[in-house]
Amino acid sequence: MKPASFEYHRPTTLEEAVKALAEYAPQDGRILSGGQSLVPTMALRMAKPAHLIDINGVRELADIKVTEDALIIGAGVRHAAFHKPVVDGALGQLLSFVVRHIAHYPIRQRGTFCGSLAHADPSSEWCLVSATLDAEITATSVRGARSIAVTELIEWAMSTTLAEDEILTSVRLPLLPENTRFGFYEFSRRAGDYALAMSLVTYELADGVIAAPRVGIGGVEGVPRRIAEAEEVLLGQKPSPDLFRAAAEAVANAADPMSDLQASANYRRDLARTVVRRALERSLP
């Protein structure tokens, strides 16, 4: 469990960082941010990058910015930054509720939001949040910057559409309207483990009925995603146990679950139903 040798680069500006990546990516160069996934895989020698470009010293990536309609999270922002709400309103509360489910306290001090997106683990809480809220990321390279919807970014488990010379420099989460409610529920074998299934739901409550419903599931399929069939069930209806059950059933029917050591596909389907219903129940005051 000693990593293979690599050359270490520590740029201090984004410009230097993208230049370094452009130079070293063809020689198997990788970005090091929080390192909570990359470093263990290097220790196991499942990853042997020849170059590591450490962006922890890039000051301009370290911040969270709030604009009129969005929260912009830089690539250096740690999970722990969200322990307390980073912005007033539903989004800040949502993020601080979800963050406690990410691994363990020490890991949250190092791991980053953007790193989770770049890693694209199917059970990543931040991938679920970003997919459910239709977040966009900014990918930066020597060629310039471009925006990519998170739904376009994550191709499949552990696989993204980032070009090899692109750094995922920030993610943009839309702020949630005043009347937004949310609920999150996760089931895992042990506290801090990757979810076997989890769900994030948000909706606006206008005149007692559900508007703009979003029902996301993670850990169930290869990529976290919204389930349109469940959202249709909820749209325009009053929240009720029966309605939530119907939405959960729609998810169970629509999902195409994975099977692995910890959970069979059938079991994951059952879990998907349960986590969606429980997330919806948690959305109630």
Add this chain to the structure above:
Amino acid sequence: MAFIGRSVPRLEDRPLVTGKGRFAADVSFPHQLHMRVVRSPQAHGRILAIGTSAALGLPGVVAVWTAGDVSDIPPIDFRMTKIEGLEPYRQHILATDHVRYVGEPVAVVFAEDPYIAEDAADLVEVGIEELPVITAADGPVGIFAGTASTEPAQVRKGYGDVEAAFKSATHVVELDLSTGRHSAVPMETRGALGRYDASKDVLEMYGAAKVPHWNRDQVARMLKRSPSQVHFYEGHVGGGFGVRGELYPEDVLVCAAALRLGRPVKWIEDRREHLIAANHSRQQRHKIRAAIDATGKIIGIENEFFHDQGAYVRTHAATVPDLSAAMVLGPYHVPHYRTLGHIRLTNKTPCGTYRAPGRFETTFVRERLMDAIAARVGITPVEARRRNLIGKDEMPFERPIDALGTHVVYDSGDYAGLLDKSLRKVGWDELQMSIEARRAAGELVGAGIGMFVEKSGLGPYDGVKIAVDVGGKVEVITGAASVGQGVETVIAQICADTLGVDYTAVRVVHGQTDRIDNGMGAFASRVTAMTGEATRIAALKVKAKALDMAADLMQAAAADLEIVDGRVTAASGAKASIALGDVARHLLPVSRTRGEREPGLSAEGWFFSDHMNYPYGVHVAVVRIDAETGDVAIEKYLVAYDVGRAINPMLVEGQIVGGFAQGLGGAMFEELSYDERGEPLSVTFADYLIPTAHEVPSIDVLVTEDAPSPLNHLGVKGAGEGGTNAVGAAIAAAIDDALGLPGAVTQLPITPDRVKQMVVRRADFAASGIVQKPLS
């Protein structure tokens, strides 16, 4: 002041909690080399070629060995429970012609630093022709090598007339039960450092644990040295649990390399290696049948089981199947018994013992059987047990079978008494009422019990040397080992009380083969009973010698003197006294007052025992099931354990709580899984789930001393394994009870996925109108 029976703080703790511990990885010597093991990527195959030239070409690499380089070193022998026919299945320190599990050492690299060693190991090319893989121990018998089959031996035990028992039975209850493959994962992985001291012609090995003397003897034999030319040193050990400290290929390799390369050689296991290279355990399938009468009394038991030994037979030989065959009957009357255990080789990591070996497995099996008997005759599980328990007045109770080569005689016990105490402690009757009420409200909640007899205090001997120096400090040297369980404290307490000194004045030296010639080590919950008694005997001799000397000095009769807090005083209360250190000074070789006495305030004590002793316990679990996720919450858990006499109750409780956590792992979380090609799937802590502080509930512990062992003066029985023993059994019973489906749990670990399937089955039963009433 009495120290025995008091929860005095551990003598071991100061260095450990101040970061001054010295574990295997903390030992280093100048000019040391680092060893990295190249392991088989295939579960079964013929080695075609191993290319080492690229690795040897890497700067910093000193040597690369394959089997041909160590062909003069014999395979690792058996330490325990050797039965006929196992020799061809021993493991060589490097794979010879075939590889038989993923992780088998095929080559070793020695380099200037551990990074280079690992780089070089990656460059070793291993060409293997794949052969068919056997991953199940209960399938057809295959070929191990040549004419040797994958079933090298069977374990048969029994007595009485089993055919007649089944003929006369009113009911026959039959179960098919399995325990999952898992093992100990100590915080400290294995480590070994070999060093040849040419100035003294002594080979040294650091990182020894558990059985340093036996391992010393084996390494001496394998490397053709005399035992007195080999010293093993035990440092701090970060957990043993059966796995750590057995003699493994890596231990022999660092010693051989230190001799041949003339430099110290260090090897520290990494976690992935640990999960594929250190002993696995526990994987067994039992087909068990009980013949019972109309009242639920057992007439006979027939037990066939398949023991998955993995790819080779290691140091424990047949220990686990032997204990499985011998201990499955537990605390019950079984007039007729027959067992057939199949020892099977598979293409998976070789197996050994893990805390409560053969008992965690068979307590699950037996207690499942008791619950099934209760369900069959329509009595409560508690009543089914009561009707079959061996009585207090029947002690000592002899079973006409043997375990680990000793005759099984339950030395003492009040099984029904402890059951009563346990049920009282948890408030069993009120518990049943509250469970009833909660079920009526729709909750899936239930309670289960598991009873068991443990074994401890394995002989055949222990010897200690005690010496008091002129400063009054007492040194106890023992061949026992410490794997972190509190040996120093407990032995010091026994020595202190016997001799009449403070326990903090006693220093216990263990696991150092250059300080004492013989030692049995630490396993089978043996140390407090065996080493403790040897310590008491030696301390009595030292005391007699001190009083004899002091009698001269104080002009009193030895019989009128006593030792209190390190000073010899007159029992009459006369003020004159003499410090033990001063008595030691008078016994120095140069002393004129010594007279004809042997020099030194010191003595040896030996204790021999042909029989094990048998502690016993009860576990009670209360669980709640989340019907939707299959998640099981443990609401309450009690471990009641009779240890005969608790030298240090705090340490006994600690053993029980820690043991419970490991039992819980095996019951609900930990499983070393393989795919059909024999590829291990649980090679990191992301996939091998150890219960953490979140998952381990706080438990109730009831330590009793109702049945002291008649086999040693203090009445001590071992405390190490009772916390682990019945966790699978009790939780399985509680889950059955919560579901109202007797016999639902047939397999450990009980994962949420599996529980969810039981919940679905329950719903199917309910839909078909067959709803079984819970029987607890």
